[in-house]
Amino acid sequence: MSPNVSANNPADVVIGVDFGTLSGRAVVVRVADGAELASAVHDFEHGVVTETLPGSGVALAPDTALQVPADYRAVLRQAVPKALAASGVPAERVIGIGTDFTASTFLPVTADGTPLCELPEFADRPHAYPKLWKHHAAQPEADDVNAVAEERGESWLARYGGRISAEWEFPKALQVLREDPVVYDRAERFIEAADWIVWQLCGSENRNACVAGYKGIHQDGAWPSREYLAALDPRFTDFVTDKLAHPLSRLGERAGGLTRAAAALTGLPEGTAVAVGNVDAHTTAAAARTVEPGQMLAIMGTSTCHVLNAVEFAEVPGMCGAVRDGIVTGAWGYEAGQSGVGDIFGWFADGFAPSEYVSEAAGLGITVHELLSRKVADQPVGAHGLVALDWHNGNRSVLVDHGLSGVVAGMTLATRPEEIYRALIEATAFGTRTILDAFQNSGVPVDGFTVAGGLKRNDLVLRTYADVLNRPLHVADSDQGPALGAAIHAAVAAGSYPDVPTASEAMGSVTRDAVLPDPARAAGYDDLYAIYTDLHDHFGRGGTEALHRLRRIRDENHTR
Template identity: 40%
Template sequence: MTAVALGLDFGTESVRALLADADGNERGTAEANYEHGQIVRSLPGPDRPLPPRFALQDPDDWLAAAAVAVRAALTEADLDPSEVVGVGVDFTSCTMLPTTNDGTPLCKLDRFADQPHAWPKLWKHHGAVAQTAHMNRIAAERDEAFLIRYGGIIGLEWLQPKMLEAIEDAPEIAAAAEVWLEGGDWFVWRLVGGEADTLPRSTCQAGYKALWSKEEGYPSDDYFAAVHPDLAEAVRTKLPGRKLAPGEVAGRLTEERAAALGLPAGIAVSAAVIDAHAAVPGVGAAAPGTLVMVLGTSSCHMLNATEEQFVPGLAGVVEGGILPGLFGYETGQAAVGDAFDWLKRLVGHDSFDSMSADAMRLPPGADGVRCLDWLNGCRTPLMDGSLRGAFTGLSLNAGPGHLYRALLEASACGLRWIVDLHRENGVPIERLIATGGLPHHNPELVRIYADVLGEPIDVHPARQAPALGAAILGMVAAGRFDTVAETIEAMAEPVPVEARIAPNAEAAALYQTVYQDYRRLAETFGPTSPAGIN
């Protein structure tokens, strides 16, 4: 009987369940939408309007959708559930929530159901602008050493700024919270059970989104006390648990969760991993020097290297943060698929087809129309969610195709800036792999990326690389191979030669000017920050 592992890939709108065997064959897959999706306008039930920049979710949706997806995947696979030996979980991050000591989300207590800060804050929740600025100001004034691991800036979307937002804006919620944790850690905790002081916390999520390092732990109590005394207390007393790397055994599937999912109780469950980071094993990128670009609603770029270098504006460098024995680097772009969808709605198109056709008939540079793609802030290198985008060079002749092409080119220029930053700071990038939904649904984007970078890009055939990566980590936790590298080699599909997108030399030359224009726009609209914009 061939061993099978389950990967659960929790995205912004839905969860995907993928079953893969030890040879890397996809046996079954299914997706289930969250009933409430992204909660951005008003809370369910009480119908309380939300403040601007809020983005929440319902934790019951995660449990219910996972059960639907897993059972559907099992049916498609037509296999005996007893063949499933391990479970891996990837999750959006930093999606976080407050709970009681038994793991009950505060939003599920009647007295807090109408309080926005009691609900899970989705990764794209941008309500903590003032708190993030305050934390960065205090850290800079104190010359905190931990900043260098994050390019000089604490991110708006991270754990402690969201905690501080509740402390300042909803003190009754902050006081009632006994545990603060990531959604991925909460879901794994639900799978394996146990007390709060032993809950499994992912070193991936803690390292990239909660200022934690293997050597130093969290930043000092003195720093957090200087930010806010209640934040210092919360970090000391409300972040319990064990730190575990992705692939390490978080525990065994409980009878209750096994019954809900239709799986055997007692199988191994891996510690959680950030959704984008799961794509690295999913595309087989076990070696250093490969930039894995997960292109979707937003974009995350992961890179492994043999040495630790400090790169301005990166989202974090964590030892063993992606794969053991290597330093994992994370960067990202805050609006990609989201930005394309926004433009489609803005110009009143039902699909991308006609808009894309018009855009691709235009020459590189979109007839002089330029775009700054900060429609949801700038993640790398400025780490500033308050920044806003822009279009310039518009005339009465400009149409939706011009706007769309300029937006695609701006996204490519943002990626080139990220690649340049790595190389300028001694972090080699030797290969680029694109994965996620966009490379398959929007091939024009990858072609423009290749032309703007002047380098080939491999489009991995896996359409669900994070889900496969999660399954690989589930197989690692099950112990069916001796090493992580062996598991990846056995289960991840290589990129076929025909999936390589080569740059067009003529277009690449023309894009030099477009890229310089993009950098000038960034200098104009990007405020001075610790990361700098040079």
């Protein structure tokens, strides 16, 4: 097959579908050059389920974050046909479809892929629903996963910076076993939503190497051993062999073709090539042209995921994983991240902006975020006297501890709301700098830093990050980075390009040196970063257990 079939078929298109935290987005992309012809968004009816189960009203425990699979299908039924119609491209010109998902979003299903929550007898059981990435109620299980692995000297632990996150597969499955063994026993398979959606499209189970490596502790061709699982809980001994293990597919491969039912659902031709599933952040690397070693990509939205390819493996404390072929074939793909970024800004703007600020923003025809940014944009570095810790949704990297919580230090009666808002932005930038320092100090070079995701449109955030990191920021051109990345993988799966790097060069795009640091402000942030590091280590590395004690007191007094 020609290495670039798209050159002979300039009208061919692919569709990328990005399943996010609150919505799904479909984009129609021209194979020849990556031009985005149209897109459509479908909001999840149920969003993130955190308080009570839909329908039954069953109350949920603290730190629970679930979703409803019907919302995922609705994206295929609504967004894909709408995007295609808006593009004006006939359905027969679509040669492939690719998907990406937030991860770890993990669900129990029957042998034919039916989510347990869709069985009437399990509709009122929380553990029968998909657990979203931001489900942090499995932290006790994560603590056990790590403690037992350390005691046994499990070699794979070093590939995850020494700690497995509560967001990943094994803690979540272990929580289901401990808290609802009926659901655990009924589940014939546990599967990432990234692979489940491909199952819905192709009609057969398929598992991708990315999610297995980063979220499922699959390293060097093997899962954690039965002996290790038995040490966690004897009932967990056969979890891998019975409910998880499946041959893994490489990224960019063809998982299969659209079934007749999936074709009817999406409005695409039966048999259209379906790419192997992928994680949103990792697929975005292709869209942003950051698949070469040393190019870090930060996908900044509700949270931030940092991905980076390297030639060699090195142990980096507190990363989310290092996986051979995890982003592109032939390289070590690293992942780190922050559990709360845009969510933190939204939490403050939505819940703590004074009513007069809300009225002022409305009068100016701008958002509260924009008003807060305007009020503080020109303030000298450090003039607010604040340093915050960005742990409002726990810490993913480098501490890997979701029992931590946010801190704002330095407030006085003179502190203004916009100053707290700015301190929170700075805190997330300091968190990213901490991650970069961990990579650099471990011998993994970070030669470039590229930003993608919704926050790339926020000028204050980008200027703050450039100054805090004291390095130029490259910015991915596409506003639909994950969906474009999924489409690029679809083009490879359809045979238009020989591999993901080649397709990325043709279809991805980035503006280099889009934001440059200011030397004077960067020097000022060095002083604040030193204070951030002091607080980070005091509250997060054993100087005090105050934040963990507060979390325990809260949970003990929560009405269950």
